[in-house]
Amino acid sequence: MAKKEYRTYRGMRDFLPSQMRRRDYVFNVLREVFEAHGFEKIETPAIELWEVLSGKYGEEEKLIYRFTDRKGREVGLRYDLTVPLARFVAQHRSELVFPFKRYQMERVWRADRPQKGRFREFYQCDADIVGSPSMMADAQIITIIYDALTRLGFKRFLIRINNRKLISALHRKIGEGDEFSLARAMDKLDRVGLDGVKDELLSRGFSPSAAERVIAAMSLTSLKEANKFFGEEEGIYELEELFSYLKAMGIPDDFYSYDPSLARGLDYYTGPIFETVVEEPRIGSITGGGRYDKLIGSFAGTEIPATGTSLGVERIITVMEELGMFPEKISPPAHILLAHFRDTRAEALKLASQLRQKGIKVDVYCGEKGLRAQLGYASQKGIPLVGIVGEEIKKGMISLKNLLTQEQSEVPVENLEKFIRGLYYFDFG
RNA sequence: GUGAGCGUAGCUCAAUGGUAGAGCAUUGGACUGUGGAUCCAAGGGUUGGGGGUUCAAAUCCCCUCGCUCACCCCA
Numbered sequence: 001m002a003k004k005e006y007r008t009y010r011g012m013r014d015f016l017p018s019q020m021r022r023r024d025y026v027f028n029v030l031r032e033v034f035e036a037h038g039f040e041k042i043e044t045p046a047i048e049l050w051e052v053l054s055g056k057y058g059e060e061e062k063l064i065y066r067f068t069d070r071k072g073r074e075v076g077l078r079y080d081l082t083v084p085l086a087r088f089v090a091q092h093r094s095e096l097v098f099p100f101k102r103y104q105m106e107r108v109w110r111a112d113r114p115q116k117g118r119f120r121e122f123y124q125c126d127a128d129i130v131g132s133p134s135m136m137a138d139a140q141i142i143t144i145i146y147d148a149l150t151r152l153g154f155k156r157f158l159i160r161i162n163n164r165k166l167i168s169a170l171h172r173k174i175g176e177g178d179e180f181s182l183a184r185a186m187d188k189l190d191r192v193g194l195d196g197v198k199d200e201l202l203s204r205g206f207s208p209s210a211a212e213r214v215i216a217a218m219s220l221t222s223l224k225e226a227n228k229f230f231g232e233e234e235g236i237y238e239l240e241e242l243f244s245y246l247k248a249m250g251i252p253d254d255f256y257s258y259d260p261s262l263a264r265g266l267d268y269y270t271g272p273i274f275e276t277v278v279e280e281p282r283i284g285s286i287t288g289g290g291r292y293d294k295l296i297g298s299f300a301g302t303e304i305p306a307t308g309t310s311l312g313v314e315r316i317i318t319v320m321e322e323l324g325m326f327p328e329k330i331s332p333p334a335h336i337l338l339a340h341f342r343d344t345r346a347e348a349l350k351l352a353s354q355l356r357q358k359g360i361k362v363d364v365y366c367g368e369k370g371l372r373a374q375l376g377y378a379s380q381k382g383i384p385l386v387g388i389v390g391e392e393i394k395k396g397m398i399s400l401k402n403l404l405t406q407e408q409s410e411v412p413v414e415n416l417e418k419f420i421r422g423l424y425y426f427d428f429g
Numbered sequence: 430g431u432g433a434g435c436g437u438a439g440c441u442c443a444a445u446g447g448u449a450g451a452g453c454a455u456u457g458g459a460c461u462g463u464g465g466a467u468c469c470a471a472g473g474g475u476u477g478g479g480g481g482u483u484c485a486a487a488u489c490c491c492c493u494c495g496c497u498c499a500c501c502c503c504a
Contacts, residue, residue, distance in 0.1 A: 007495085063503085080504090108504085114497090116499090123504090125504095284503065369461085375465095376464050386464085388463075
């Protein structure tokens with residue numbers, strides 16, 4: 001036996017079957033929501049050439065896993081799914097139908113220090129619309145966020161919405177400092193409060209009068225007020241249009257709001273930006289996204305507008321675990337286990353094949369132990385039904401035991417499929 | 430990158446500076462037709478690693494590695 005202690009690399013995880021069932025449940029719901037909105041799935045490679053990744057993330061770039069391959073080419077593990085999408089669109093432009101609506105559910109990597117809800121290897125589920133400058137596209141993205149979270153059972157969440165153009169406008173209005181620094185300070189609101197933001201601005205070299213104006217801008221609670229404050233601004237018109245579409249699509253208005261403090265860290269956003277927060281538990285944002293009209297142009301040569309969101313599945317799963325939101329019965333590893341004795345093995349295997357052809361998930365115990373152990377096996381794996389293939393098989397009968405209710409009865413083999421399908425707790429899709 | 434807490438059997442955890450233990454898990458048996466069992470037995474540890482203080486260190490001190498949490502930032 002190896003004595004060395006092995007473990008997973010920091011921030012990376014194994015998933016047990018019981019965990020995978022829950023994860024897949026979430027992924028399946030998301031897939032259904034994406035497809036309900038007409039989005040098509042694509043995949044892209046884990047590794048991108050360094051020139052694809054570099055210069056897209058600002059400060060975050062230092063968190064990209066970067067290395068050289070055997071021939072000395074600079075490459076990196078993808079940091080998100082948005083930049084690879086931009087490269088993908090530029091590369092396959094002639095083969096795509098625009099506006100192009102795609103979703104992606106894949107791993108990304110960040111050389112970050114792990115903590116609660118943060119990993120070095122994790123999945124993101126992204127939905128983006130490429131090739132439409134219309135606020136209809138942004139509205140559809142936000143609707144997807146709402147639909148996905150609602151279908152997963154979230155009762156309360158808030159989609160915060162702002163526009164990068166308004167941060168630029170505010171920066172122009174105060175006429176000092178740099179925009180990035182301004183955005184950073186504003187983004188701290190929910191952690192340090194208005195006074196904290198003011199201190200942050202002063203320590204970043206903004207004048208007291210500038211800080212006052214920023215605080216005033218951040219105290220705006222509605223688009224109407226924002227309109228008065230900013231005057232004629234494209235960013236305001238965009239949000240007004242966006243909100244009118246959200247209303248038309250029936251999103252309850254207490255699930256989203258204009259939030260002048262939302263800034264978002266990534267460099268590539270150019271228009272409306274949005275992220276979703278939950279109050280319990282404290283975990284940071286569970287979705288994040290926005291419009292990025294210039295990014296694809298940096299690959300394609302010509303500008304191609306785009307907007308989209310990333311759903312933070314890992315955090316969504318963490319929240320669902322902590323709040324006990326997973327349904328009691330996520331589909332079992334098998335609908336039925338066929339238990340057998342030494343002289344009925346062949347019969348059990350034959351019956352298993354027949355049932356599988358009818359779409360039943362059948363497990364057959366493949367160890368050398370007796371009935372006692374086989375029942376324990378089913379019980380521990382969470383298989384709710386055991387078909388005991390014993391000598392009654394000669395009469396065309398098997399004993400069917402329901403482990404949840406303790407009930408047992410002899411059932412003719414030809415009725416078995418119907419019997420299994422009749423049980424309320426199975427979902428046969 | 431900054432800070433705090435914690436590392437004892439495969440897992441969860443005990444042990445005032447004084448003989449390293451329990452439960453679960455594993456393996457064998459009671460036990461080839463009725464389930465998470467019960468009983469018996471067995472295996473399993475340089476107490477993360479290294480150094481120091483001490484008659485004596487899992488326990489105190491230093492270094493190091495690892496994990497967790499928070500900050501930064503983010504999904």
